[in-house]
Amino acid sequence: MNKIKQILRKHKFKIIFTILLVWYYFALPKELFNTPTSTVVTSSNNELLGATIANDGQWRFPELDSVPTKFKHCIIQFEDAHFYHHFGFNPVSIVKALQQNIKAKRVVRGGSTLTQQVIRLSRKNKQRSYIEKLKELILATRLEFRYSKQKILQLYASHAPFGGNVVGLEMAAWRYYGLQPHQLSWAESATLAVLPNAPSLIYPGKNQLRLKKKRNRLLKKLFQEEIIDSLTYTLAIEEELPQKPHKLPNLASHFVQEVKKKHNGKRIHSTINIELQQQVQNLAKLHYQQMRQNEVHNLAVLVLDVNTRKVLAYLGNSPTDKKHQKDVNNIIAPRSTGSTLKPFLYAHMLQSGELLPSQLVKDIPTEIAGYTPKNFDLSFDGAVPADEALTRSLNIPAVRMLQEYGLEKFRDHLQEYNITHINKSADYYGLSLILGGAEASLWDLCKIFAGYAGTVNHYETLKHQYYKNEFVNPVYQNTSKVDFGKVNTNQSIIDAGSAYITLETLTNVNRPLSDQAWKYYDSSQKIAWKTGTSFGNKDAWAIGTTSKYVVGVWVGNSDGEGRPDLTGVGSAAPLMFSVFDVLPKATWFLEPFEDVKEVAICKQSGCIALPICPSTKRRVSKNGVRGASCMYHQEVLLDSDENFRVNSECESVNNMITKSWFVLPPLMSYYYKQKNPEYKKLPEIKAGCSTIEKNTIDFVYPTTIQSKMSLTKDNNGDINPILVKLTHSNPEAKIYWYIDDTFMKVTEEYHELPIQPSKGKHTIMVIDDNGNEAKRFIEIY
Incomplete structure (x- = not known):
């Protein structure tokens, strides 16, 4: 113990010095400013798209990367002319300040350097006193050790107060002049340079004369120091002071809000093309003016770059009001898909070889386990080529195709596409899945279209191979590069041949009336696109792609209210094509010849041609060679x-x-x-020829073996009969009708029978003159 005391007495000055040195080293916090900042989002060329207020209610942008030259000269000449020559404090200024304060018997001059002011700002502007000044002085010297003069200027410019809740040069430049800091004139820079010294002077209509005098004194000093010339000085003092606050740019408000969720308080350099964003917003505004006449108040537009998967334009809603849910982001909101999933079912059936592009599919009255799909126009084609069923968006063929392909299998494919809101089992959705029985967002649907386009593009660039993560989420940060994953010889979800045939088919979707003659104009381009209209006319979709761009549009009411005449082709497609018109024209996809096969196709059935079929050559997916042979x-x-x-x-x-x-x-x-x-x-x-016919009787109504139905009444209160209809392959056949084993009638040529059965269960049986029979079981309630 005595030995320790001896050492302490012997080296007490060294120990004290060491303690002071350690304290000095750690006196300055590692993080000088920990105040919340605004979320700031800029476009791809670094123009401001929008910003959100900081969590503490201050408009404080993230720290500047650099200080503009004009403001740098202004603030140094006004606050700290010897900034580059001192080491944190200026003894001459301090002595002068002491003399003036003692003489005035109050604090009238601070004598602080810019470095000291940075320290004071970081210490939340504590009450001014000589003790506090001493602390600031010590910490200022420590700050000079840590940072360069340039960095200290950046800290000051980023955290100085500029009146009200405006903090920092960048926000002040936007607030008072509507400009970026580097765009400020000498007069504007000088005005902002004098503000932190007296921020209350900025209020419009107040203290204008005092503010102008301070600004002009600074401009005169700049002239005297030969920083500006006489002409610049003369013009600068004639400039007016700012009279009213400017609004921040607000070009992609919903996008900015989404960025804030993940990057609160950060400065994000986005992928948004500001010129395209402005064009999209102008087009959407015009379209909104038309749509609201039908009391449709909301819409969304998303534009993606196929090759980079960057978001080029992002419009989450129309320029509507709060009453009509202006704040809802309809790009990410889940909506009924309508018919937008049909192309994916078509593509997967092509890929599996279970369907050929022009193969006839049934379009007849259909009831499956109580589910009765109907086409939009309530008509039937009997049989229709699969590609035409897709381009016309027929519902009954789509449901029958889904049943044939397998509901569970198709649901698994949708899961592979990572559609966020399709997250329930196949049984939950049922066959209505293909007609809008599920919900998805515009973001996810555009992502899938981009994946199809990218699959075809990359097939050639990768020399007939595939990326593992082709259906990756788009990126919105300019420095981000999408990760397509490893390169494989086999497709991850869909092959290039099936994707190409699907996209080629979608170019034949009938365009809106205003664009019917597009094929006849040299300036027109091929676009693979699909519309969708949800049940009750609540959602209208139009999503299209070229080899370079995907454009997706949703139109409707954010509160889910349906409106008459709200359809994909009439309400969403015109806006989609308008957006494509302002995008650079793109060449069509290169056909992936190595991933398709040319086969003989029956001209009428669309199936693999038999020797007895009139045929034509057509390219199909590589598994299409295993498709069904013509059965008709x-x-x-x-x-x-x-x-x-x-x-x-x-x-x-x-x-x-x-x-x-x-x-x-x-x-x-x-x-x-x-x-x-x-x-x-x-x-x-021919008469005299004996025949052995198969059972070729088929009911037109009722379509299912077992049906439940009710009897309706007309305007006079009389019961309307049920009209039972059937068809027979032999036009000469006679049909014998029985109801509950009671003979009713014989029909020839036109086989129809009106019946008015009583409540309960009944059997309808028909027999032709060759003994073939068919039955239907009905229940009247």
Whole structure:
């Protein structure tokens, strides 16, 4: 113990010095300013898009990277002319300040350097006293050790008060002049340089003369120091002071709010193209003026770059008011998908080989487990090529295709696309999944379209290979680069051939009336696009892609109110095409020849052609070669005049002609021939020819074996009958009708029977003159 005391006495000055040195080193906080800052978002060329107020209610932008030269000269000449020559404090200024304060018996001059003022700002402007001044002086010298003069200027310019809740040069430049700091004139820079010394002078209509005198004195000093010339000085003192606050730019408010959620208080250099953003907002404003006449108040537009997956334009809502949910971001809000998922089902069926592009699919009255889909126009085509069913957005073929492909399997594909809001089981959605029974956001749907376009683009650039993460989320930070993952020989979700055929098919979707003649103009470009309209006309979608850009549009009411005439093609598509018109024109995709196969396709059925089919060559996905062969062509024996079907019992073999005939099943042909007048029914059987026909009876109504229905009444209160209809492949056939085993009637040519059964269960049975029969079971309630 004595030894320790001896050492302390012997080295007490060294120890004290060491303690003071350690204290001095750690006296300055590691983080000088920990105040919250505004979230600031700039465009791809670094122009301000918008900002949000800091959490403490101050408009305080993140620290500047540099201080503009004009403001630098102004603030140094006004506050600290010897800034570059002292080490944190100016003894001469301090002595002068002491003399004036003692003489005035109050603090009239501070004598602080810019370095000391930075310290005072970091210490929350504590009450001014000589003790506090001493602390500031010591900390100022420590600050000079830590940072360069340039950095100290940046700290001052970023944290100095400029009146009201405006903090920092950048915000002050926007607030009072509507400019960026480097755009300020000498007079404007001088005005802002004198403000931190007396921030209350800035209020419009107050203290204008005092503020102008302070500014002009500074400008005169700049002239005297030969920092500005006489002409600049003369012009500068004539400039007016700011009279009213300027509003910050607000070009992408919903985008700024989304950025704030993840980057609160940061400065984000975004991917938004400010010129395109302005054009999109102008187009959307015009479109909104039209839509609100139908009491449709909201919309959203998203533009993506296919190659980089960068967000180029982001408009979350229309320029509406708070009453109509102006703050809702409709780009990320989940909405009923309508028909927008149909292209993906088509693509996956192509890829699996279960469907060929022009293969006929059924479009007939359909009921599946109580679910009865209907086409938008409530009509039936009987049979329709799959690509036409997609471009016309027919609902019944889509539901039947989904049932054939597998609901669970398709739901798994949607999960692979990472659609945020489709997160429930296949059973939860049922077959209505393909018609809008699920919800998705515009963001996710545009992401998938970009993935399809990118798959085709990359197939060539990667020499017939695929990225693992083709359907990656778009990026919105300019410095970010999307990670497509590793390169594989096999596709991750969809192959290039199926994606290309799907996109090629979507170019044939009928455009809005204003754009019907697009194919005849050289300036027009091919666009693969799809519309969607949700049940009840609540959501209208239009999403399109070229090889370079994806444009997605949603139109509707954010509160979910449906409106008559709100449709994808009529309400959303015109805006989508207007946006494409302001984008640079893009060439169409290169066809991925190595990922498609050319096969002989039956011209009428769209299936793999049989030798008896009239055929044409068409490219299909590589698995399309395993597609179904034509099941609708059959060889028939005709007489020499080709008027009747015959066989050896009624016609000489020498007089018989073998001919290929396109024959659809009865119910399909019943509707098909109504829209396809070129469809020729089979010739009648020549008298005397015995035949063994298959059961070719098919009910038109009721369509399902078991049905529940009610009897309606007309305006007079009389009960309306139920009209039972069927079709038969043999136009000469006679049909015998029975209700609950009671014979009712015989029909020929037109097979219809009006019935008024009592409440309860009943059986309808029909028998043709060859003994073929069919039944329907109905329940009247």
